[in-house]
Amino acid sequence: MINHISDLYGRQISSAELSAAILELPEVKRRPAIQLKPSLMCSRCGSRLKRSQANLPNGQYYCYVCIQMKRMDTLHDLAFVDEPNQFTKVSDALSWEGQLTPLQAECAEQVVRIFKKRQHHLLWAVTGAGKTEMLFKGIEWAVRYGKRICIASPRVDVCIELFPRIQAAFAKTSIVLLHGKSEQPYKYSQITICTTHQLLRFYHAFDVLIIDEVDVFPFSGNPMLHFGVNNAIKTAGSMLYLTATPDKHLLTQARKGRPSISYLPIRYHGHLLPEPTIIKIKGLSQGIDNNRLDKRVLKMIRQLMSQQQRFLLFVPHIKDLAAVATAIKDAGIIAKYDTVFAADPERLEKVSAMRHHELDFIITTTILERGVTFPGIDVLVLKADNDIFSAAALIQIAGRVGRSSDRPTGRVLFYAEARAANIRSCQRQIRKMNRKAAEI
Amino acid sequence: MTNCLLCQSSLRHTTSFDEMMSLAPAQARQLCEECAADFFRLDSVATCVKCGRRLKAEMSNPCYDCERWQQQISFDFQNRALYEYNSAMKDYMKRYKFLGDYRLRFIFAKEVKKAVTWQKRLLVPIPVNAGTMATRGFNQVTGLLKGCSLVEALKTSQTVKDKRQSEKGRADRLRLIQPFELVEPQIERISGKDVTIIDDVYTTGTTIRHAASLLYQAGATSVIGITLAR
Structure with missing residues (x-):
């Protein structure tokens, strides 16, 4: 329930969520939450709605597309208030003291x-x-x-x-x-x-x-x-x-x-993007389906563990997470690790554990392909030739490596059955960016 | 291509051999297999004859709660539930009732209709109060009863509802005074009839028994309940 007018500045909220006192204020404007003409459309999310799906009893309608963010319906209006920019103008707001290249x-x-x-x-x-x-x-x-x-x-x-x-x-x-x-x-x-x-x-x-x-x-x-x-x-x-x-x-x-x-095209520390190494393994997919990992993968994991090198291990599907985790456990590798996927209820906690060095590695789906930085890590991608990994996803995954100036390089290992189109495209694009960077 | 109403994953329709051979139109599915498997049907397990709950090994039949009820009420009442009120059902109710996603009625509408119409009885839905109707815009019970002929013989008597049923504890709920009134012109239709009351969830059984006692007062010969969940 919204009780203060400032909560409405620059916002649009269903009148159902507003207290009566707020609704009476002159600055609160309203428009229909659902537009009936020319066709049924939600004013908040812009979705065109099917009448047969959107109808409520008594000739009312609601939006079933953005319903997770509280319902838009013809029983209520969409209330909004103009943005007043009520901020004090501060001239030295930036307290960051780092240096830009x-x-x-x-x-x-x-x-x-x-x-x-x-x-x-x-x-x-x-x-x-x-x-x-x-x-x-x-x-x-x-x-x-x-x-x-x-x-x-x-x-x-x-x-x-x-x-x-x-x-x-x-x-x-x-x-x-x-x-x-x-x-x-x-x-x-x-x-x-x-x-x-x-x-x-x-x-x-x-x-x-x-x-x-x-x-x-x-x-x-x-x-x-x-x-x-x-x-x-x-x-x-x-x-x-x-x-x-x-x-x-x-x-x-x-x-x-x-x-x-x-x-x-160039990273802040001036080093080039790490290029992926492709390791071809026959029957990689089938092995993972049977909770087995190829000895080359296991050997690499052991090597990384002995060097105390932290890494991310990417797999294409959620069902691969458990299989790979089992395979690593069965191989007798002792390490602190966890699996994570988009709908994982403990996802944020696990990522934070990795960030705080409480984990040696995370087995993950593409959810951690971007936007997260774990300094000094390596990445391994299993079944890199899978359709789930678009060329962009592979570039992003490779981009997790060598981000800190302390360790501007690192391993990017793609395990695949074949050098598929997505892998080739990823390699081509990384090389192209590196060529451009070298020109500067 | 349609999508699962709960998780939005696309539903690929696989036609079984029986369906191919059958002349009946193919049934449109509302849920994907994963979501459908989360709901627990009560028709294949032992349930309490009085309230329809799933009986665990150590429980008597009728269950402990229903034995207490038999000491408190003077009329006969039985309830049947289609599904167990598990976490999937709880989540469903949250989205259907409290978020107000009226489309989700399609998931159970066919089953509920089948369950309530196989015997020839008068169907009385539990009503919602005027305030809920104004904000939610629908009665979640009648939503599940598409295509059934209903006698809306009950209405809520409290004009202002202080708390939602689901926000009250068990003791609060049991103490609840009669929340319903009979709708005058419908009373004569009840008299001498076998009546089924329909509700979405049976929790303590107070609500539905209040409704049953009113319908007996109006002269119903027998009153039973059917709820989507228990």
């Missing part, structure tokens, strides 16, 4: 220009380029002028990792972290860090909207979330897309000029 600094200046000119822009930077740090200047500029800022990502892990970094860099600015599982209540703040789903609750709120890892599920190819983004940003707001692997859709748009595009 000359290339990063150039990119950071460009980000400021983009925000000033209210552009829509795609920043295509390789994995480990130091994207977050390059945003600081731009955010500082936005804070100085009392703008409202949002950093959104499709992946909750990315948001959780971003939050403390942004908080440390902008210690004096109000920041809120929003995602489906968060216990932190909503509070009107200058900087919002949230999953792209949460954007559905905002309406013309942000002067600056940054979308990190824009090419990834569930955002990519999801019209509902794109609709949400376009509603959350102010009409004259600036949008910045960040990714190391833009998808076709975004590149096609960029070719037409909106968003504009820039490219950063």
